[in-house]
Amino acid sequence: MAGRLAGLQYFESTTPRVLAHRGLALEAPENTLLAFAHALAIGVTHIETDVHASADGVAVIAHDTDLSRVARRPDPVGALTVAELAALDLGEGQHLPTLAEALDAFPDARFNIDLKSAAAIEPTVDAIRAARAEHRVLLTSFSERRRRAALALLPDVATSASGPRFAAALLASVVRGGPLVRAALRGLHAVQIPTRAIGLDTVTSARIRAFHDAGVEVHVWTINEASEMARLLSLGVDGIVTDRADRALEVVATLE
Template identity: 75%
Template sequence: MSTELPYFSPARPRVFAHRGLAVSAPENTLLAFQHALELGVDHIEIDVHASSDGHAIVAHDDDLRRVGGIDARVDALTARDLARLDLGAGQHVPTLAETLDAFPDARFNIDLKSAAAIAPTVAAIRAARAEQRVLLTSFSEQRRRAALRLLPEVATSASGPRFAAALLATVVRAGPVVRQALRGLHAVQIPERALGISTVTPARIAAFHAAGVEVHVWTVNEPADMARLLDRGIDGIVTDRADLALSVVADRA
């Protein structure tokens, strides 16, 4: 069960700061992570690519047009090149290694964006001895499985195909099939709708819980929606507004 892993040791409901708190700092930067953690967030959601010289790089997009204003792919630049890029507020594109080192008590939810990112991500986690404070996931089941073969002790959430199988099984109320689809996983991290289906009805949340996984919903930025989903029994909110989410959780407590 997920509750047996140190990654899930803070009390629920969980607030996942989506790419940190990027209200006054660029997303996926050390400053954005610092801002979220200073508020009291326990979990930071990040995305990881690979640099041209084989480092795990914290970045969502595969190129730098949106966040850096340059027409270049992350995997075409070295980690040193990326460290020199000014994203604003004195921030650069960080490596996973420096991120884990900078925040040794934070828990990180890591989305593997490419196959090339798997090996350097595993190496950075091993070097930082961070196995107990990371969750590895990917939309790709192939990437997720490859990473878990190298780090079988870490927490993990459902890939796109694994969740789709579980979701479709709930349509016909096939509890054993839901449990089989989610076997070996610790969470589903999902939008409110997928495949044209509402994913977080009370019955579906109950089915996922019966399969032994937590339910985390992304990306929820409105306090009213956060409260509504928490009322239904979800376990975590993935949000760009961790500040608002913490207030909602505190008010309900």
């Protein structure tokens, strides 16, 4: 596994990894520079985040398609310009940051970036290139088409399995087909998964071994309870994606 991950700054730190899901939003709005700063301040090295494109083609950090939950207005993120999005008050003096802002503000952080739309692909690639951040980001998407399109433009970045790629690997693991699992995960660096998918438990000792044998890390989302974090880490997962990075760091510390 080390061979495939070698040279990628994203994987340089030791495992298990704590990936702060949209930052640490206990005292900050999610997916903001303040939430990211809070996570990094307590010792997190990896930020999990999401990217859409603004109306004028800038990569903007936001999870939802529209602004109803975070800004109490119904507009789609993609209907507003980056200036209009920056003017929205999300609380605590925060706005929707651009990906460029986040990469510039936190030059040592690793970013796990979920491409939420096809329109976000080229602006995301442009922001990563401008920041020279290729080796400290991981690009992923539930859509295999979006993931492939991004990797065609940035072939040297880390990437994790899309929904279809992971489903194929999971089904291959049911028949204990090591070669089939490896084929399903060829060219990938991680699987980032829930604990259940397509009616199956995804995180078992046997499946983790199969995924590791295929050369990928196993990161599980979104885990917020300490007991479940400990259980998953005991099985051998490499990373926990969590809203409670503070809690996860405490659990990881008990393993050292």
